[in-house]
Amino acid sequence: MSKERKLLELKDKIEKARLGGGKARIEKQHKRGKLTARERIDLLLDENSFEEMDPFKMHECSDFGMEKKKFLGDGVVTGYGSIDGRLVFVYAFDFTVLGGSLSKAVAEKIVKVQELSAKNGAPLIGINDSGGARVQEGVDALAGYTDIFRNNILYSGVVPQISAVVGPCAGGAVYSPALTDFIFMVKDISYMFLTGPRVVKSVTHEEVTKEELGGATTHATKSGVSHFTYDDEKSLFQGIRELLSYLPQNNTEEPQAVEMGDSVNRVDEDLNYIIPDDPNRAYDMKKVINSILDNGEFMEVQPLYAKNMIVGFGRLNGKSVGIVANQPKSLAGVIDVKASNKAARFVRFCDCFNIPLVTFEDVPGFMPGTDQEFQGIIKHGSKLLYAYAEATVPKITIITRKGYGGAFCVMNSRNLRGDLSLAWPSAEIAVMGPKGASSIIFRHEIEEAENPKEKLQEKIKEYRDKFANPYVAASKGIIDEVIEPKATRYKLIKSLEMLNNKRDDLPPKKHGNIPL
Numbered sequence: 001m002s003k004e005r006k007l008l009e010l011k012d013k014i015e016k017a018r019l020g021g022g023k024a025r026i027e028k029q030h031k032r033g034k035l036t037a038r039e040r041i042d043l044l045l046d047e048n049s050f051e052e053m054d055p056f057k058m059h060e061c062s063d064f065g066m067e068k069k070k071f072l073g074d075g076v077v078t079g080y081g082s083i084d085g086r087l088v089f090v091y092a093f094d095f096t097v098l099g100g101s102l103s104k105a106v107a108e109k110i111v112k113v114q115e116l117s118a119k120n121g122a123p124l125i126g127i128n129d130s131g132g133a134r135v136q137e138g139v140d141a142l143a144g145y146t147d148i149f150r151n152n153i154l155y156s157g158v159v160p161q162i163s164a165v166v167g168p169c170a171g172g173a174v175y176s177p178a179l180t181d182f183i184f185m186v187k188d189i190s191y192m193f194l195t196g197p198r199v200v201k202s203v204t205h206e207e208v209t210k211e212e213l214g215g216a217t218t219h220a221t222k223s224g225v226s227h228f229t230y231d232d233e234k235s236l237f238q239g240i241r242e243l244l245s246y247l248p249q250n251n252t253e254e255p256q257a258v259e260m261g262d263s264v265n266r267v268d269e270d271l272n273y274i275i276p277d278d279p280n281r282a283y284d285m286k287k288v289i290n291s292i293l294d295n296g297e298f299m300e301v302q303p304l305y306a307k308n309m310i311v312g313f314g315r316l317n318g319k320s321v322g323i324v325a326n327q328p329k330s331l332a333g334v335i336d337v338k339a340s341n342k343a344a345r346f347v348r349f350c351d352c353f354n355i356p357l358v359t360f361e362d363v364p365g366f367m368p369g370t371d372q373e374f375q376g377i378i379k380h381g382s383k384l385l386y387a388y389a390e391a392t393v394p395k396i397t398i399i400t401r402k403g404y405g406g407a408f409c410v411m412n413s414r415n416l417r418g419d420l421s422l423a424w425p426s427a428e429i430a431v432m433g434p435k436g437a438s439s440i441i442f443r444h445e446i447e448e449a450e451n452p453k454e455k456l457q458e459k460i461k462e463y464r465d466k467f468a469n470p471y472v473a474a475s476k477g478i479i480d481e482v483i484e485p486k487a488t489r490y491k492l493i494k495s496l497e498m499l500n501n502k503r504d505d506l507p508p509k510k511h512g513n514i515p516l
């Protein structure tokens with residue numbers, strides 16, 4: 001064959017590979033309201049930065065007529081490129097090829113980019129749209145999934161791993177995203193479930209739609225499986241780019257500093273007045289967070305799940321910080337099972353990737369009651385204790401109002417290896433809330449009083465006057481400083497500068513045993 005013909009042959013193959021399952025299948029994909037794997041990669045990466053790998057790899061199955069169903073590249077597009085000029089690795093299931101089902105060849109392509117991402121210390125983004133294990137291949141597909149899971153686990157905490165779910169994601173396909181750090185979903189086209197509605201009906205007799213069982217809203221609000229929800233794919237890929245801007249490339253690096261143009265000295269007078277006079281009235285902790293962060297930019301994680309606990313990313317003087325905060329506007333900011341899990345996982349992520357933690361605290365306690373106890377609030381609440389205590393990144397707490405009981409200990413208290421605890425003058429720090437405390441220590445006095453209700457109120461006031469302030473804790477060094485609320489941004493930036501070179505270790509061990 002002449003050189004020209006060889007070049008033509010290569011061109012022809014490249015073009016064929018680019019068409020995946022072919023024009024008709026691409027059209028069908030568009031009609032479903034979905035983009036193709038390559039269109040998705042283009043939206044995700046910097047323009048023209050994608051370099052494809054293994055475009056000619058094919059499956060080797062010959063059962064069930066599969067020798068006639070071969071496509072260049074098989075059911076996944078893999079490679080590398082850049083986001084904001086920084087290297088990332090990517091794989092995108094190609095639904096136009098046999099429903100993006102996972103063959104041995106597909107798994108091998110994914111494993112290759114997983115290993116490259118870890119060796120080269122760059123984030124990995126998986127774009128999922130797949131009918132699950134390729135049924136014709138049987139156990140080879142199972143082994144392939146397991147290889148992918150194993151790598152997700154080995155590289156957890158080494159490089160950020162992000163999953164976009166932009167189509168069906170069923171059976172074995174769900175566990176790889178679940179093992180990654182963040183899951184992004186789109187309304188109406190993303191589904192994640194172990195078994196679809198038909199199997200559910202035959203086993204449990206429940207009638208449920210795909211959307212109800214595993215749609216984006218279900219996982220954003222009910223299960224907490226997903227972290228970010230979008231109305232369309234374009235916004236989703238923009239969201240992944242935004243998230244990566246807060247993260248380092250790998251666990252040995254720090255996040256890039258960004259010039260935000262927001263003064264260190266900026267003060268917000270409103271913060272001095274944001275806490276209501278009535279301690280039982282709510283306010284919006286997000287207003288506090290937005291006011292303090294650079295340019296008010298806050299990328300909230302899981303905004304629709306366990307709203308009583310806020311977590312997300314922002315910047316202070318251009319440097320990434322992870323925010324954890326109680327939300328008095330939702331369930332008075334109590335900590336329940338969902339809130340504990342949400343915050344614990346976020347704290348551990350930030351610690352993996354050298355992102356300092358800033359905690360805003362206004363917490364009346366853990367949620368009491370049989371529902372929470374039977375769900376194991378003891379076990380789940382202890383995850384948050386564990387996560388904070390284990391984290392070695394700089395950790396600062398601002399107590400805006402309530403810091404009661406075990407919930408005070410949990411929210412990055414000093415004794416839990418917190419670096420600094422700052423309190424607003426409105427802070428109330430005590431072993432429990434004034435009502436509960438008064439009914440225990442003054443029980444007899446109250447019971448014997450002529451008017452027990454009046455007596456209780458009197459004792460609550462007495463207790464509140466004595467303990468509902470930050471000064472008792474400050475006099476014991478449990479609080480480092482009481483600050484004017486409007487100075488919080490400045491104080492946080494100065495404190496983070498002071499902690500910039502913090503070095504801390506854990507006792508030598510194989511690994512701890514977090515109460516899962």
Ligand code: HXC
Nearest residue numbers: 098099101130131132133134135142145168170171172173
């Ligand atoms: C082989 C598959 C496939 C699969 C889809 N296709 N899933 N081929 N193996 N798992 C093929 C279809 O046969 C079809 O080919 C083409 O992909 C497009 O699929 P459609 O059904 O036309 O698309 P749609 O109507 O959008 O439905 C998508 C779907 C459905 C909901 C994903 O295809 C489906 O239910 N697939 C099977 C899901 C499943 O049960 N997977 C196995 C899970 S077992 P043609 O040529 O007809 O157009 C598993 C265990 C692993 O994953 C455990 C690991 C630990």
